[in-house]
Amino acid sequence: MSAPLIELRDIVKTFGSVIALNGVTTSVDKGQVLCLLGDNGAGKSTLIKTLSGVHIPTSGQILIDGQPVVFRSPRDAQKAGIATVHQHLSIQPLMSVTRNFFMGSEPTTGGGPLGFIKMNFANKTAKEEMHKMGIDIRDPNQIVGTMSGGERQVLAIARAIYFGARVLILDEPTAALGVKQAGVVLKYIAQARARGLAVVFITHNVHHAYPVADKFTVLKRGQSYGTFMKSDISREEVLKMMAGQDELDVLESELKEFARADTGKSGGLEAAAAAERALAEALHKESDQLKKG
Numbered sequence: 001m002s003a004p005l006i007e008l009r010d011i012v013k014t015f016g017s018v019i020a021l022n023g024v025t026t027s028v029d030k031g032q033v034l035c036l037l038g039d040n041g042a043g044k045s046t047l048i049k050t051l052s053g054v055h056i057p058t059s060g061q062i063l064i065d066g067q068p069v070v071f072r073s074p075r076d077a078q079k080a081g082i083a084t085v086h087q088h089l090s091i092q093p094l095m096s097v098t099r100n101f102f103m104g105s106e107p108t109t110g111g112g113p114l115g116f117i118k119m120n121f122a123n124k125t126a127k128e129e130m131h132k133m134g135i136d137i138r139d140p141n142q143i144v145g146t147m148s149g150g151e152r153q154v155l156a157i158a159r160a161i162y163f164g165a166r167v168l169i170l171d172e173p174t175a176a177l178g179v180k181q182a183g184v185v186l187k188y189i190a191q192a193r194a195r196g197l198a199v200v201f202i203t204h205n206v207h208h209a210y211p212v213a214d215k216f217t218v219l220k221r222g223q224s225y226g227t228f229m230k231s232d233i234s235r236e237e238v239l240k241m242m243a244g245q246d247e248l249d250v251l252e253s254e255l256k257e258f259a260r261a262d263t264g265k266s267g268g269l270e271a272a273a274a275a276e277r278a279l280a281e282a283l284h285k286e287s288d289q290l291k292k293g
């Protein structure tokens with residue numbers, strides 16, 4: 001068997017006395033979605049920051065195609081084909097779609113810092129690449145701040161694919177989105193996989209993770225519960241691991257209290273849960289179809 005595209009071996013990261021990661025091992029292959037799950041403060045962002053050159057691990061190894069690598073900066077990771085959309089999105093809301101798409105890699109005439117940006121080419125490309133992801137931008141000079149949250153995530157994904165990323169890392173891309181928009185982003189994650197990228201998708205929403213993931217790594221307080229193929233683990237088992245059974249039992253009885261207080265109002269929690277389930281099922285089907293075709 002060949003080596004996975006990216007492998008993390010026993011990664012430890014400390015910040016002074018804080019142990020953010022305590023020996024985490026996982027891997028992801030091309031055409032695969034690895035979902036990194038865990039509660040707030042579990043170490044998810046820290047893990048992907050070591051993978052994208054923001055932090056150098058205190059100890060442990062990163063391997064690409066079986067070869068150990070050391071990323072001293074985000075640029076090193078980018079050069080190795082790792083594109084990261086961080087939790088706090090690096091998009092300039094007051095800039096146009098095109099300028100955001102090419103930010104830092106503007107196509108220029110004549111080369112060098114004094115070249116002019118090839119605006120026609122840049123506009124045409126940004127529009128085309130967004131179209132490939134299923135979003136039609138009428139005017140590529142449109143300010144990004146006027147796009148929806150989901151569209152902005154898609155812009156970041158399209159940019160990563162265009163610039164030849166092999167690995168796409170998305171830190172909580174669906175966290176701030178409504179059910180429908182989260183669905184759009186999840187669809188593009190499946191699409192990136194269908195194009196052969198390795199995707200690392202971070203979330204603490206199991207309902208978002210389960211339909212698109214091929215495997216899961218569950219973190220809790222810097223430790224890994226291990227990595228599981230989807231075929232070996234149910235949604236409920238993932239959820240239990242994330243929360244810890246005791247904490248989950250407490251939560252369940254608390255939720256029942258809320259639900260009781262909520263009766264009489266229109267559907268409340270149950271309606272929201274039903275909507276999440278319907279979304280998850282629809283995505284599951286879509287994801288399977290993408291995989292087949």
Ligand SMILES: Nc1ncnc2c1ncn2[C@@H]1O[C@H](COP(=O)(O)OP(=O)(O)OP(=O)(O)O)[C@@H](O)[C@H]1O
Pocket residue numbers: 015018019020038039040041042043044045046047087204
């Ligand atoms: N630069 C830093 N300095 C000190 N401590 C840090 C630093 N970055 C992260 N930590 C700590 O490491 C732990 C893990 O943080 P991290 O941001 O990786 O969690 P997370 O799983 O991404 O959480 P969330 O779901 O809230 O985004 C936390 O306790 C955090 O306070």
Ligand SMILES: [Mg+2]
Pocket residue numbers: 044045046087171
């Ligand atoms: Mg985080």
